[in-house]
Amino acid sequence: MPAITVDNVLALPRVATPDPISSRPRPVVSVTTAPKGYEGEGFPVRRAFAGVDLRALDPFIHMDQMGEVDYAPGEPKGTPWHPHRGFETVTYIIDGEFVHHDSNGGGGTITNGDTQWMTAGAGILHIETPPEHLVVSGGLFHGFQLWVNLPKANKLVAPRYQDIRGGQVSLLTSPDGGALLRVIAGELDGQAGPGVTYTPITLVHATLSAGASLTLPWRADFNALAYVMAGKGTVGGKGRPVELGQLAVFGAGDTITVAADPKQTMDVLFLGGQPIREPVVAYGPFVMNTKAEVMQAFEDYQAGRLGSIPAAHAHVRGEAS
Template identity: 30%
Template sequence: MSNIGLIVEEKAADIGNFLVGRLLPFREKRAVGPFVFIDHMGPAELKDYQNLDVPPHPHIGLSTLTYLFEGSIFHRDSLGSAAEIKPGAVNWMTSGKGVVHSERTPEYLRNSPQFLHGFQIWIGLPKEMENTEPSFFHIEADEIPTWTEGDTSYKLIAGEAFGKKSAVPVHSPLYFVEIKSKTKQKLNIGQHLFGEVGMYVLEGTVNIEGQEYGTKQLLIAKNASLCEFEINENTTIYLFGGEPFPEERHIFWNFVHSDREKIEEAKVNWQDQNYAAFPLVPGDDKEFVPLPKSILNRK
């Protein structure tokens, strides 16, 4: 990161009964590689009467990646998938032409105090896959490549980098990497990266070109191959990156696509509750998130 091109400040966003820190999209940078949306959830302490409840809502043209540091979320979708995700595991859902899903506190935790902390990420699909059939995969924590080099530990959560490949079935060249250091040291890892890259400091600080950077910022490099920085002791960072798409990706609410008309179709189908386009979620079909009125007529 010896060549910072942009610093994105984390900003609060309301997703119902939960506040998150939004990193992407940003007015000056709509994507980093294929990553089009990054929310930092928490850390939040939920009381015994509070729960995460995101009712069924639709997606098209993207893959969602959920990764937790603390807590637990129960995922259900219109494919019939039902899976609890815990820290270190990955939920990877590809919406393709259309999928509906919900995310809630698991039933057995709903009357207990709990912590929730993690990332919710959207990754655009290559143009030829934007209208594919939806799919869902749950990857356990022990399936994620992890390794250490001296006082530094690495985890390749998704994609390919550092000569390793994650079990998460991604659809384009990308990487999502965790780096933890116990001591202060210089890292030069540009030879392992490609495309565009952003760095998020979860805890601790890094020094780049004489400037110290801490939490709540996404640092975006001008050139991934020049990713050199000093990481301080007890610091954890995440790298998001990969090859950008040649076409622009449009984002409206929960819809991502290179074709605006597909987004307009999705708006109408969800507004009309067209079950052929957006099927009900088995086990969670009593409510849904309505299409926001503010985007209904916006193109």
Template identity: 35%
Template sequence: MKLNTIRTVGQSDFVNMGPIRLRQPLPTQQVEMVDPFILLHHYGPYDISEKSNPFDLGPHPHRGFEPITFLVQGEQLHRDSLGNESVVKAGDVQWTTAGRGIIHAEAPTKEFVKQGGTIEGIQLWLNLPAEKKMMVANYQHVKHEDFRVVTSEDEKVVTRIIAGELNTTYGRIATQTSVNAFMIEAKAGGRESITFSDTHQGMLYLLKGKVKVNDETTLELDKNQFIQFHQDGDGFSIEADENSLLLFMSGEPFNEPVSTYGPYVMNTQTEIMEAMRDYQMGKMGFLTPN
């Protein structure tokens, strides 16, 4: 296997988003986007209780992309204007295709807030190509135990295939574009090689632990947590120095203009204005506060 060379090694600095503080490895001053990925937020771990519940996101709209949640710890209630209501638990993934418009809300369940606990997860924004930005909205929720896995030869690395394909093992999520999403759990000393198409742009994010990538670059919390690969190989290798958790994403770039404003990702500023108008006119549906 020809290893992809590393294009960028970046930190995951904290940013303030309203009442919460979270890590933002994408975008940064170094990396504006990894086409087709627009944004990556690592939120938590937050201690949730009746006295402290900062992660309560009331009804809000989206258009033109796919907001995706990988829940690492805790329990969240998802509600949306399509009529979906589901409890997302640790290890689950919710994959929302906003398309022409959806309104959704996310928050720890009332039961979880009452008993107390920890919330942690990844929020990823995956762009949609111009031809699909106005498609009908859709929602997918896949539980942790239902994902297919690939296990390394040493049995110390387990890769959950969320979307796409690895070693002829396919993800449960139906995607709109050519994309891979893998959650990689590695025990100390574990080694694994991950392959992906040379037509994809790839990125790797460390949620916890310490790993060596391609035997040359070490990812470690609060130091380097994010890697963007060049499109010049067949994949990468990891070796875990300690128990670690990583998210790998790759996708076919669109090479299209991107215009963003708040919860909208479109191709032009005019389309952004249309999205704002359509939301105000109720064309994205309705969702009452919980």
């Protein structure tokens, strides 16, 4: 995986080893396997949160692992223009490139280790596509998109866009140097990531060397999730097996443990956040607190109140049709 890396992990700050006496290891509550599907114009995804109680995910709503897929020339696909309201989308690219444009003027190209953080808030239109040269050549594509809920007080905030380059993330390593940790948002052992969030969360991409074990301090008031993006290993103190495409949900405590298989590396996405504990009504591209608010979002979208496709893109689309 070509996400941001370093030549010598031992030169990085090290996550402190939790005190075995005072710390409370989090047990593994469940391990689920993400079903495969297709998104947008037909790119393959794994639905990481499928079958998991929303209360265990709170404040997260939805997550797709996009790929890993090696496209032939002409095969790369994206999404058409579509609306969102009431939450934030976080798109992280590990391999390949994705181009984002939105009706608020945000956008750009993200590639190996970059993140686009879009707060839909009151409403926005956006599109995500592979660049033309990638469509022509084909190539490897891999990443994920996470939906982070907004509390009722922030559901209708003004949209905003954060372009986070891979080189901006905070890099850490485990005490023995067996794992590289990329802090994208929130804080881990005093090291903060660059992502700015309305809802307090922590988002970390970890690469564990073959046979490496990793125990992280984790805020007791956050939930704790670990999704395996590549490889296999175990989670929790009892060593429950996990592999590519599986999500582990942890129970109460203040540390989480994962370990890589002795014969292969393992990439894990760690997620945690402060539960919002508000009603959630999600339908299609809208995540609100009530059915009436979702219906209002559809009405506002149909009336053009969530934004309009920028003229340049509308012109190009018109020429192509």
